[in-house]
Amino acid sequence: MAKRPPFREPLRVPGQSADEMIQKIMDDEVVPIAMMGMFFIFATVYEWVAWGFGIGRHPVIFSLAGLVVCAFAVRKVLAVRPTIRNLKLGRDGERVVAQGLEALRGKGYIPLHDIAVPGRFNVDHVLVGPSGVFVIETKAASKPLRGDVRVEYDGEKVRVNGYEPDRDPIFQIKALTDWVRQLLQKETGRSFPLRGVVLYPGWFVNEQPKGSEVWVLNPKNLAGFLGHEPQTLSHGDIAVVTNALAGYVRESGKPAP
DSSP states (O other), X not given: OOOOOSSOOOOOOTTHHHHHHHHHHIIIIIHHHHHXXXXXXXXXXXXXXXXXXXXXXXXXXXXXXXXXXXXXXXXXXXXXXXXXXXXXXXXXXXHHHHHHHHGGXXXXXXXXXXXXXXXXXXXEEEEEETTEEEEEEEOOOOOOSSSOOEEEEXXXXXXXXXXXXXXXXXXXXXXXXXXXXXXXXXXXXXXXXXXXXXXXXXXXXXXXXXXXXXXXXXXXXXXXXXXXXXXXXXXXHHHHHXXXXXXXXXXXXXXXX
């Protein structure tokens, strides 16, 4: 008799996309060369032991080949370390932010995490509640030991520690917000009030310019900003939005037929 799980597919967790990217790097680039290096190490040891017992072997050839393979493996690992380190930083930043968003449930807000378009991009978080739908991008930037360790936002551009990021977070969050808007329109046939938010956990962020289309905040200040927003969604609206987003996540996570 065919059976099925007694529950629906779980939603994605904070930082899941980063974990998947880390795993892909390990599987595609690190593990194969590491396995090859281990093979040559064992083969070289075997050849030298056999040679020591007077069995005709060629340990020098295996030793040289093993050195070349191990050197290549070390070089490969060192090359991917910065990428993995940045992915882990981003993943942990998303999890820190997610903890703060979960605390807002008591105020009627429902967070969803890692809404992904497989192979293209992901939305770190969407917060749905009485004040609307908030599309959230987490920026986990390492802090220097010295310098102007703050995030400045003039309503158009962001400067972190005095420098503009390589990827414009305002342009990015606007694009993500438009994508969520189109998704909700497609899934529900309705329009909802959306706002893009960029969060910098652990950073001091200067006072927000009034009337900014996008909020740039320390996550600890988000609840205060939400508290000053007018209530625009009913309980029914919140349910419609969260169900639509959750349905998309479950459908996009299914393997292609």
